[in-house]
Amino acid sequence: MEFSYIFWWVIAWMIFWALVGSFVTRRIYLHRDLDTSNATFVGSMLGAATGPFGLAPLWMKSPDLTNRFVVFPALGAVTLIAAAFAFADPSNNCVANGSFVASQIVNGLIIGIIYGFMALGLSLIFSILGVVSFAHGEFYMVGGMITYFATVVWFPGLNPALGILIACAMTFALGAAFERMFLTPMYEGKIERPVEYGILVTFGLAFTVQYFVQAVAGANPVKTQRYIDFPRLRWPSAEDPWLVKSSRGNMELFDTVSISNPRFTAAVMCILVLCALLYFLHRTWTGKALRAVSQDREAAAIAGINPDRMNMLAFALGGMIAALAGAMLVQAFSWLPQVGNIPAMRSFVIVVLGGLGSLPGAFLGGIIVGLVEAAGTGCIPDAQKAASYIPAYGMIVLTLTLLLRPTGLFGRRFASGTHGKF
C-alpha cells in the first residue's frame, strides 16, 4: 500500500465524525424532545459517511429518524471505506482485478451460507433454552470427525451420505443426552444464574469433547474424499465455454468465478436442509410447538406443549445442525480436534449480528460475515497476515454491532434487558 496514509486518515476522519455525530445528535434530539432511540446510530453512521456536511443539516432540521436514515448512511459509510481503500492502493488485487473481486464475492456468499446455517443451530438453541452453547464448535468438529471415521476408518468405502447420517444421528444423541443430564436443573429454577451456568457447563462439554476426540483420534489432520464429482460441463459450446466450465473438483462461471466442489456441495446441502428445517418449523406440529416455546414458554405450556421436551429437541437439533455443517466441510478442510474453535467464534458473531434468537437474522448475518471475511482475506496485501487475521474480522463486526446496535439486525431486546430468565 503505497498511499496507505490516505486510507488511515480517512478512517480516522470517519471515526472522529462518527463519535461527534453519535454524541451531539443524541443531545440535540433530547434537547428538542424528539424520539432518541435511533439518534446515536444514525448520528454515528451519517457522521462517518458524510462528516460535517451531512450532520449539519441533520442537526438543523432534526427529522424523524425512519429506516431510510438507518440504512443509507450505513451503506454510505461502507462505500466510503471501500473508496478510500481503492484510492490508497489502486494496484491491489481486490481493486484492480475485477474477476478476482467477483470470485471473492461469490465464494464469500457460498461460505456465508454455510456459516449462516451453522449459526442457525446456535440461534435455535438460544431462542428455546436461553443458553449460548459454547460447545457449538465441538459439535461441528465431531460431525466432521464421525463422518471421516465412518467413511474411511470404520467402514471404508461407505457411501458418504450414510456417513453423514451416522454423524447426524450420533451428535443428535449426544446433544439430547447432554441436555437431559446437565441442562435440566436450569428449568426448575434450582440455579441462581441460569445463563452463566449454561455457558460454563457447555464450556465444560466443549473442553471434554475436544480432548476426548484428541485422545481417540490423535492430533493428525484428517480429510475425506470429495463426496460427489461435478459432471463435466462445457457450455454454451465445447470450444468457448464462457458460461460454465466444470471439472470434477471445480467449476468456473463466466470464465472468471471459480468455485470449488466441496464448498459448493456443502452450500447446496445447507440450503436443502434449511428448507427442510423451515418446513419442519412451520408446517409440522412439533416444529410449531418449538416456535411457540421460543415465543412464550408459559403460554406454550398452557397450550399443552411440554417445554422440557422442546428444550431437549432444540439442543439436540441445534447441535446436529452444526455437526451437519462439519460433516459437509470435512471434505474441504483438514480436520483437527481444534477445528471447531474458529467456526464457533464465528457463529457467536453471526448470532449477535443477526440478533440472538432470530433465525432469519442468523442466516443473513452468516452471509454478511462470509462477505466480510472474503473482503478481509482478499484485500489485505500480505497473504499470510490476512489468513492470521481471519478470526479478527468477525470480531470487528461483533464489536461494531455491540457498540452501535446491541440488539442485532432482527434482535429482540435481550442485550440489556432481562434475558434468559427462567
Added chain:
Amino acid sequence: MKKHHTPQLAGVALIAFFALFPFIYSAGDYDYIMHIAITGFFYAILASSWSMLAGYAGQFSFGHIGFMGVGAYTTALFCHYLYLSPEPTNICTEFLIGEQYLILVNPIGVTSSTLTQDCLRQALSIWDGSVQITPMPVWLGIILGTIMGGIFGLLIGLLVLRLRAAYLALFTLGFAEILRATISAEILITRGQAGIELPHLFDNGITLFGHAFTRTDKLPPYFAMFFLLLLCLGILAWLAKSKFGLFVRALREDQDAAAALGVNTTRYKVLVFVITTMMAAAAGAMQAHYVGIITPNNLFLLQMSLVVAMAVIGGVENFVAAAIGAIVIEFVLEMLRNSFDIGGITVDMTIWRLVIFGILLMLTLRFSRNGLILPLIEHFTRGHVAKETVAKRAAGASS
C-alpha cells in the same frame, strides 16, 4: 456469639507450609516439583482474580487469559526492543537520556539470515565488545505490563458496561481472540508463533541471605510468584471485606436494584475489571519472565478453560477457594501425566487427564455448584449462623 478461628488458622498454616516447603522438600525431582508449584501459583492468581470478577461481581469474562497476555507481551516487547547504551549506535532510533542513550531496536521479525541482524546487533558487532549495553530491568517490565493490563481492562470494562451475561462472555472471548490473532499476524514485531524470548526473572542470578542463586535456580522465582500471589490475595481479601466487595456482590445479584439504592454501578463494574485484569497481567508478566518465552499459543482458549475450571472446581464465589483449587488441580494434572498400558494399548494420559478434568468440571457444576473446596470453607465460617438461626427460630416459635 462464639468466634470460629478455624479458617484463619488454616490460612496461616497453608501460608507457612508453602513458605517452608522449598526448604523441607529435597527429593530428586526437586526442580520439577518447584516448577509445578510456581505454575500452580501463577494459575492461582489467575483463578482467584477471575473468581473476584465472575464469582463476586458476576461478570463472566472469558478474556482473562487475554489480559494475562497483555501483561506478558508488554514486558516481552519492552525487554526485547529497548536497551540502554553509553554510546550512540548511529543506526538505531535512539534518544539521549541523561548520560545514556535509550536504544529502540528495529523489529526484524523471524529470520534465520545473519545478514538481517537488527541494528543493535550490528552495532555490537562493530563495537566488538568495547561498549557495554544494559538491558531494561525486569521489574520495570512487569510493572509496565501490569499497568498496560489495567489500561486494557479499563477500555474493555467501559466497552462491556451495557452488556450482560452471554453478550459479555462472547465479547470478552472475542477480545482474547483478536489479541491472539494480532500477535500471530504481526510477525515483524511479535515474531508470531515463534514467540519472544525474555530475560529470566533473575537473569544475573541473585544473592539472598548469603546464598548465591543462579538464574535457573527455582527458589527465587518460587518466592517471587508466591509473594505476588499473597499480594493479590491480600488485595482481594481487603476488597472483599470493604464496601467494594459488598457493592460488586450487589451488582452480581441485581444491578438495577443496586443502582436504585445509590450504588454507582458503572464505577464499580469498571473498577472490578481494572483491578482483576491488572492481577492477571502481573501474573502473566512474571510467568513469562520465569518461563523465558511467550508465544501466542499461551493465550489459547485451553488456558482460559483451565483457569475457569480451576476457579469453578475450587469454588467460584470465594477467591481463596479458587486459588487453592488452582494449586491442587495443577499438581493433580501434573501427577496424572504418566501414561500406562492396559492390555497392550498405551493410554496417553497427557490427553486423557484433560478429558477426566473436563468431566470433573461438568460434574462439579451439576452437582456441587459451589465447587469442591468452598463448601469446606463455608462449613467452618458459616456453621454458627445456621445454628444460631435454628435456635432463634425455636425460641421464636415457643414464645
Added chain:
Amino acid sequence: MTNLAVKGLNKRFGGLHVLKGVSFEIDGPELIGLIGPNGAGKTTLTNILDGAIKPNSGTVYLNKQRIDQLPPYEVARAGLGRTFQVTRSFRRMTVLENLFVPALALNRGHSREEIAQKALEVLEFLTIDHLRNEYAQALSGGQQKLLELGRLLMLDPEIVILDEPFAGVHPRLMEVIYRYIERVNGAGKAIILISHQMDSIFTLCRRLLVLNYGDLIADGIPDDVKRDPAVIEAYLGADEEESNGEQGGRAQS
C-alpha cells in the same frame, strides 16, 4: 420541603406510546396513590422517575434538581427511592449486608458501627431481626418485601415509590408495611403508592393519580376520583382489553 415536579413525560417503546404527556406535582409529605389498569404505564412512569429508563421528552425535577437524565444511582442519592413490583433483594447476601448496601453507597460519613446500629433498629422495626445473618434467598416472599422496605429506610430518601407493596403478603406482615408507611410519612417524606388493592389505597391515600393507557386521566382526592366518569369507564372497560393490557405491561417490564 419535598417537591417533585413532573412535566409532559412522553415515552414510546417502538410503536407503543406508553406515556402521553404525563404531568403532576407533589408538594410536601403527601401520600399519593397511583392506580390504573394493567398496561396503564405505572411501571414505566416509576422507571422514568427512578432513572432506569429515559423519557423521550419531558422533565422531572426533584427539589429544583433535574433528575430525568440522571442515572438511577444519582437519582437515589438525590432523594428518590423505590421498591420493585417483583421483589429484588440481593438473594445471596445476608439480610444485614442487604441493608449495608444503600447505607454505604450514600457515604454520609457514618461509621460502620452506627450503620450496623441503624440496620439492627430497622430490622427490629420490621420484625425480621432474627433473620439478620440469613441469606436473603432463605426469606419468604413477604419477608423479602419487608427487607426491601428496610433497604429504603437505610437509604432514607425524600420520596418513596412503593410498587405493589401488598401483593401476596401475609396479613400480619401487612400490619408492618402499614407501620412503615406511617413512619416514613410521619417523618415528612412523600410516598407514591402503586397498588391494585383499592381498599388499601382508599384508606391510606389522600390523593389519587389515575393512569390509563399513558394518559393521566384523574388527579384529586379519592372521593372525587371515584366518581370521575373517565375513571369509571377506564376500569369497567379494562376487562375486555385485559389481554392488550398484559402485552403492554410486558413490553415495559
